[in-house]
Amino acid sequence: MTATTGTDTAANAIRTSLGIAGVLALIVGVLVLVWPSKTAIVVTAIIAVYAIAAGLVYAGLGIFVRGKGGWSRVGHVVLGIVFIVAGVIAFSNLSQTKDWLALFLGIAVGIMWVVEGIVALSTLSTSSSKSWSVFFAIISIIAGILLLLSPLWGAVVLWWLLGISLIVLGIINIVRAFSFGSFGTRRG
Structure with a gap:
């Protein structure tokens, strides 16, 4: 029988966390x-639950927290009502x-990619790798424009990429959980 050390307990906690997350x-x-x-739809429902919960918190802050000025109280209550509605x-x-959320996401990401490409071009003078910066900027601007031209289709592609990424990262974390702490450690 071996005694469990603090290091073993920490390693087991990390291993378990990696496995569950994976x-x-x-x-x-x-x-x-x-x-x-x-x-x-489930993600949308989670966002709706969050909005209602955040609304209740903001309204509660406006109503119950002492020491706030009148406009701060009104602002918190109004914000709470907006979130709840x-x-x-x-x-x-x-x-x-x-x-609607898919459309919003497609438009928002499209705008962000166009702006990111423009920012990359605007920082060329300080860039250590000008060719990679230009390449990145062109790809980012083109991808952003394509997303803006068809935001719903773009949101579907982003959703697929999210699913694929989660599967790959999940598998990697599961492998990490099984191999965590097994390299370079000897048990006597």
């Missing part, structure tokens, strides 16, 4: 790829909200 990522990734629409509206038609 399994969860793998499951979510598979769900995203196998049932993309249903999984997107948004969450309730999202729940009233999750499928339509899912589509």
